[in-house]
Amino acid sequence: IHSIYRVISMPQLPKKMLDETARREMEQVMPVPLNELYTSWQAISISDAETAICLVGLPRNTVDAMMETLHEAGLKSQVINVRPLALARVTDENKAIIINVQPVSFDIVIMIDGIPELLRSLPFPSGDISPSDKAATVKEELDRTVAFYNSSHKENAIMHNVAAFVSGELREILVEILGYPIRPLPQLLSYPDSFDANEYATNIGLALKQAKVNISQARADINVIPEVYLPKPRPITEIVAWTFIVVAVGVLVPLAISTRQASQETSALEARVSSAQI
Numbered sequence: 245i246h247s248i249y250r251v252i253s254m255p256q257l258p259k260k261m262l263d264e265t266a267r268r269e270m271e272q273v274m275p276v277p278l279n280e281l282y283t284s285w286q287a288i289s290i291s292d293a294e295t296a297i298c299l300v301g302l303p304r305n306t307v308d309a310m311m312e313t314l315h316e317a318g319l320k321s322q323v324i325n326v327r328p329l330a331l332a333r334v335t336d337e338n339k340a341i342i343i344n345v346q347p348v349s350f351d352i353v354i355m356i357d358g359i360p361e362l363l364r365s366l367p368f369p370s371g372d373i374s375p376s377d378k379a380a381t382v383k384e385e386l387d388r389t390v391a392f393y394n395s396s397h398k399e400n401a402i403m404h405n406v407a408a409f410v411s412g413e414l415r416e417i418l419v420e421i422l423g424y425p426i427r428p429l430p431q432l433l434s435y436p437d438s439f440d441a442n443e444y445a446t447n448i449g450l451a452l453k454q455a456k457v458n459i460s461q462a463r464a465d466i467n468v469i470p471e472v473y474l475p476k477p478r479p480i481t482e483i484v485a486w487t488f489i490v491v492a493v494g495v496l497v498p499l500a501i502s503t504r505q506a507s508q509e510t511s512a513l514e515a516r517v518s519s520a521q522i
Contacts, residue, residue: 247326247468248274248281248301249363256295262287266297274301282307282470288359288463296359298464300326311473323453324469328353328363329462330449334441336430337407338461341390343382343422344445345412350382352389356400358463362393379417386422411445432460 250273257265266285270278281301288296307324314321328351331342335355342353354362366385368378394401408424419426429441433451441448452460453467 246303246306246365247363248276248299249326249328249360250274250299251359251361252297252299253290254295254297256289256293262297266299269297270299270301273299276301280304282468284466284468286464286466290357298359298466300329300466300468302326302468302470307470311470321469321473323450323467325450325453325466326363326468327351327446328365329360329464329466330446330453331411332360332462332464333449333452333460334411334429334432334445335407335409335461336432337409337427339402339406340461341386341402341406341408341424343386343408343410343418345378345382345410345414345418347413350378350385350412352382352386354389354393354402355462356397356402358461360462360464361397362389364389375414375417379414379421382414382418383421383423411442415442 250269252269252273254265254269266287267278267283270283270285274281274283278301280303282304283302284300286298288298290296311321327344328342331344331351332353332355335342338355338358340355342351342355344351349365349367352362352364352366353360364385368381373381390402404423406424407427408422409429410418410422410426411429415426429445429448431441433448433455435441453465
C-alpha cells in the first residue's frame with residue numbers, strides 16, 4: 245500500500261501531550277487532508293532533550309478495501325505493517341541502508357540510530373526492462389535518496405562506508421554498482437541453512453515484530469492497523485457486571501451449601517425428636 249512516512253524531531257514532552265503533538269504535526273506534514281488517511285505514530289526518545297516522532301499515513305479507501313477483502317475471507321488482522329518498516333528490522337546495524345528488490349517494485353530504507361529516517365517504495369518503469377536497467381534504476385534512486393537526506397543532515401551524513409543490506413532480486417548486480425559495502429542479511433531468527441532469507445526479508449521483519457525479541461537494531465515498532473479495525477474492549481459496565489456475578493456466585497454457592505447442610509441436620513434432629521416423643 246502506498247504510504248506516507250515522516251520523522252519529526254521534537255523536544256522532550258510529557259506523555260500526555262504526545263498524542264495532540266503528533267496530530268498537529270500530521271496536519272502540517274501530511275500532503276493530503278487527514279480525513280483521507282488512517283494515521284499512526286510512535287515517539288522514540290533520542291536523548292534527555294530530544295524525541296523523534298515517526299508518523300505514518302495510509303489512504304483510507306485502500307485500507308478499507310483490503311480489510312473488507314480479509315473480512316470476506318473470514319480473516320481478522322491484528323497487525324498491519326508498512327513493508328519498508330518491516331524491512332528495517334532485518335539489519336543488525338543501527339545505521340544502514342536497506343534495499344529490497346521485487347519483480348515490479350523496490351524499497352529503500354535509510355536507517356539512522358535505529359530509526360528509519362526515509363522510506364521509499366517505487367515501481368520500476370513499465371514494459372520489458374532488463375535486470376541491468378532495473379539495477380541502474382535502483383542505484384539512481386538510492387543516490388537521489390541519500391543526497392536528499394545528506395542535504396539536511398550534514399552533521400550525520402551517510403558516507404560510502406555505511407553498510408547496505410540487499411534482499412530480493414538483483415543482489416549480484418547491485419553488489420557491483422552500488423558503491424556501498426554490501427552485507428548479507430544477519431540470521432536474526434532460527435531457520436534451516438537451505439532457507440533463502442533474501443527472498444523473505446519482509447516476512448522475517450514481520451516475524452521479528454511478532455516475536456517481541458530485542459535482536460534487531462530498529463527502534464520503530466508501529467502497528468498501523470486503524471483503530472476502527474482493532475477489537476473493541478469490553479465496556480466497563482459489562483466488566484463490572486461480570487465481576488459482580490462472579491463474586492456473588494463465590495459468596496452464594498458456599499452459603500447455599502451451608503444452608504442445605506443445616507437444613508439436613510435440622511430434619512435429622514426433628515426426626516429424632518419425633519421418635520423420642522413416640
